Amino acid sequence: MSSDKDERLEAEASAGAGTGAGAPGADEDMVPTAPRETALRLWRVAGRQRWRIVVAAACAVLYVVFSLASATFSAVVVDFVWEEAQRAFAAGSLYVVDYAHGGRLILQYFGLWTLAWGFYAVQSFVMASFAERLNLELRRRIADKLARLPLAYFDRHQPGDTISYATNDLDKISEVMQRGLLQLIIAACMLVGALVCMARRSVVLTLMFCGFAAASALATWAFGAQTNKAVGRRQALLGELTSEVEESYSGRTEVQAFGLEGRSLAAVSEKAERLARAGARADFVANAIGPCIRFVMRLCMVTIGVTAGGMLLAGQMTVGVFQAFFQYVMQGSEPLTQFSVSYNMLQGALAAAERVFGFLDEPEVEPDPARPATLARPVRGRVCFEHVRFGYDADHPLMHDVSFVAEPGEKVAIVGETGAGKTTLVNLLMRFYEIDGGRITLDGVDTRRLTRADLRREFGMVLQDAWLFEGTIAENIAYGCPGATREEVEAAARAAHVDFFVRTLPHGYDTVLENDASAVSQGQRQLLTIARAMLADPAILILDEATSSVDTRTEQAIVRAMEAIMENRTSFVIAHRLSTIVDADLILVMDHGNIIEKGTHEELLAAGGAYAALYQSQFA
Numbered sequence: 005m006s007s008d009k010d011e012r013l014e015a016e017a018s019a020g021a022g023t024g025a026g027a028p029g030a031d032e033d034m035v036p037t038a039p040r041e042t043a044l045r046l047w048r049v050a051g052r053q054r055w056r057i058v059v060a061a062a063c064a065v066l067y068v069v070f071s072l073a074s075a076t077f078s079a080v081v082v083d084f085v086w087e088e089a090q091r092a093f094a095a096g097s098l099y100v101v102d103y104a105h106g107g108r109l110i111l112q113y114f115g116l117w118t119l120a121w122g123f124y125a126v127q128s129f130v131m132a133s134f135a136e137r138l139n140l141e142l143r144r145r146i147a148d149k150l151a152r153l154p155l156a157y158f159d160r161h162q163p164g165d166t167i168s169y170a171t172n173d174l175d176k177i178s179e180v181m182q183r184g185l186l187q188l189i190i191a192a193c194m195l196v197g198a199l200v201c202m203a204r205r206s207v208v209l210t211l212m213f214c215g216f217a218a219a220s221a222l223a224t225w226a227f228g229a230q231t232n233k234a235v236g237r238r239q240a241l242l243g244e245l246t247s248e249v250e251e252s253y254s255g256r257t258e259v260q261a262f263g264l265e266g267r268s269l270a271a272v273s274e275k276a277e278r279l280a281r282a283g284a285r286a287d288f289v290a291n292a293i294g295p296c297i298r299f300v301m302r303l304c305m306v307t308i309g310v311t312a313g314g315m316l317l318a319g320q321m322t323v324g325v326f327q328a329f330f331q332y333v334m335q336g337s338e339p340l341t342q343f344s345v346s347y348n349m350l351q352g353a354l355a356a357a358e359r360v361f362g363f364l365d366e367p368e369v370e371p372d373p374a375r376p377a378t379l380a381r382p383v384r385g386r387v388c389f390e391h392v393r394f395g396y397d398a399d400h401p402l403m404h405d406v407s408f409v410a411e412p413g414e415k416v417a418i419v420g421e422t423g424a425g426k427t428t429l430v431n432l433l434m435r436f437y438e439i440d441g442g443r444i445t446l447d448g449v450d451t452r453r454l455t456r457a458d459l460r461r462e463f464g465m466v467l468q469d470a471w472l473f474e475g476t477i478a479e480n481i482a483y484g485c486p487g488a489t490r491e492e493v494e495a496a497a498r499a500a501h502v503d504f505f506v507r508t509l510p511h512g513y514d515t516v517l518e519n520d521a522s523a524v525s526q527g528q529r530q531l532l533t534i535a536r537a538m539l540a541d542p543a544i545l546i547l548d549e550a551t552s553s554v555d556t557r558t559e560q561a562i563v564r565a566m567e568a569i570m571e572n573r574t575s576f577v578i579a580h581r582l583s584t585i586v587d588a589d590l591i592l593v594m595d596h597g598n599i600i601e602k603g604t605h606e607e608l609l610a611a612g613g614a615y616a617a618l619y620q621s622q623f624a
């Protein structure tokens with residue numbers, strides 16, 4: 005039997021301790037809704053690796069056969085030695101082992117054990133490699149899927165969920181493949197085999213064993229259910245505590261600004277206390293299962309020992325069979341604990357596989373056309389929206405009929421209240437979302453006839469929430485042009501007015517940005533992304549104007565950099581302050597997803613509509 009600690013860990017594992025922090029509750033995570041279909045699908049995913057599972061299963065069965073055979077054979081060895089010793093004692097001589105015969109028997113006995121463990125080792129090895137390959141295949145499919153998912157998927161799902169499919173869930177499947185699945189086969193074969201071997205020796209003793217085994221199985225199930233509940237609760241509370249800590253951590257500035265440290269600490273302490281109580285209960289239930297089952301099985305041993313001892317003395321059983329029977333009892337009782345652990349693990353893994361398959365079945369972006377159109381070179385940058393209709397979800401249309409033309413080299417400003425649809429317009433231009441009606445053209449070509457990669461290559465984006473990755477400043481600037489030389493990178497940085505700042509850093513362009521580039525201010529981040537766009541030299545630009553948290557000098561640098569980059573390119577500017585767009589060739593005023601006014605600054609002011617009101621409100 006396994007140790008206390010192992011049993012506790014296994015009981016917890018079986019109860020879903022690995023569901024990950026934040027799991028709403030272990031129960032729903034642990035139960036697959038369509039286990040048979042999921043298992044069949046996993047079997048299909050296994051593809052050419054399936055032979056491994058067949059070999060491993062055959063080895064598992066052979067392990068059971070040879071384990072039971074060696075126990076049976078031990079009766080022959082013990083009886084031989086016992087009879088020889090009896091004979092020697094009766095003759096009054098000293099007992100000497102007959103190596104010719106006894107030694108051979110002992111060797112055969114060890115041979116059987118060696119074979120049994122040999123098969124066990126082979127099945128473990130084969131299953132481990134099967135599990136890893138299956139995991140690799142699933143991981144590859146998840147990675148491919150991520151590249152084909154529409155942005156709408158990411159709007160609807162938490163990043164943590166998706167990450168959890170590729171980590172926690174795959175780990176669970178792998179663990180079961182390595183341990184749970186074959187343990188279940190071994191446990192079933194071992195139980196049946198041990199019962200058959202026992203019944204051949206004594207039906208009465210076998211029935212006794214069955215009685216105790218039933219009691220032990222019952223106890224396992226009862227404790228298993230309790231453990232499931234207790235561990236599930238602990239997981240849920242752990243999730244709550246983690247969220248509370250995350251919230252306090254990310255909002256630490258606000259917490260301190262409002263002087264609410266005490267309240268935040270009290271909330272965390274309260275959750276921690278509840279977690280400690282739930283943890284103590286989960287530990288107690290999980291710890292109790294081992295001793296309880298061991299107690300039942302010890303009682304079983306004693307009862308069988310006394311009865312079998314009586315049979316031995318009455319000459320109904322030999323010494324060899326007596327000891328072999330105890331080996332069968334040991335071999336038969338082990339699977340009882342294994343069963344519930346392996347069964348729960350299997351359930352958990354199938355539930356995890358269902359989540360992975362659910363993710364793999366998510367609708368994908370419309371594929372690119374088989375024979376895509378190409379843009380005439382050089383790209384002029386004429387963008388045309390023709391009666392475009394769009395809604396983030398089919399039941400709630402946002403844009404009803406949007407039309408406008410951006411001529412090559414023009415500066416188009418998009419203005420409107422927050423939520424008016426400015427970002428949405430850009431999203432449609434880049435084909436991050438597909439339109440529901442009308443068409444968008446670039447140099448006269450419908451953007452749906454181009455591949456997404458070809459289309460997006462013509463655009464450069466400078467967003468307010470500038471994205472920098474962990475790497476050097478030079479690598480960050482060269483993100484869109486991996487082959488750019490250091491001179492080109494520096495020239496782009498100079499044009500974006502960020503070269504001076506970079507040179508003040510200890511390692512200049514080789515400074516590594518770490519921890520989400522927190523050492524770089526928001527304005528500097530935006531300048532770096534302008535440099536990135538400069539280097540990529542796209543035909544069309546999309547600029548999201550910085551609003552707040554930028555000092556006046558940086559702001560001026562950004563305005564100058566933006567003016568420089570917009571020169572001779574079609575550019576779309578999402579404008580927050582109207583002072584920066586008075587010179588725009590076209591201003592689109594948006595409201596509730598639609599364009600309600602368009603024209604130049606003077607035209608719109610003269611019209612005295614929404615734009616004029618907005619302008620007055622900013623400069624009144």
Ligand SMILES: Nc1ncnc2c1ncn2[C@@H]1O[C@H](COP(=O)(O)OP(=O)(O)OP(=O)(O)O)[C@@H](O)[C@H]1O
Pocket residue numbers: 159396397402420421422423424425426427428429597
């Ligand atoms: N991914 C999305 N899924 C569903 N609805 C969205 C999504 N993005 C935006 N919306 C909704 O579409 C409308 C337009 O949003 P959009 O972000 O385009 O406005 P905006 O003018 O760019 O706003 P802001 O100036 O605040 O950035 C809003 O009602 C918004 O709630």
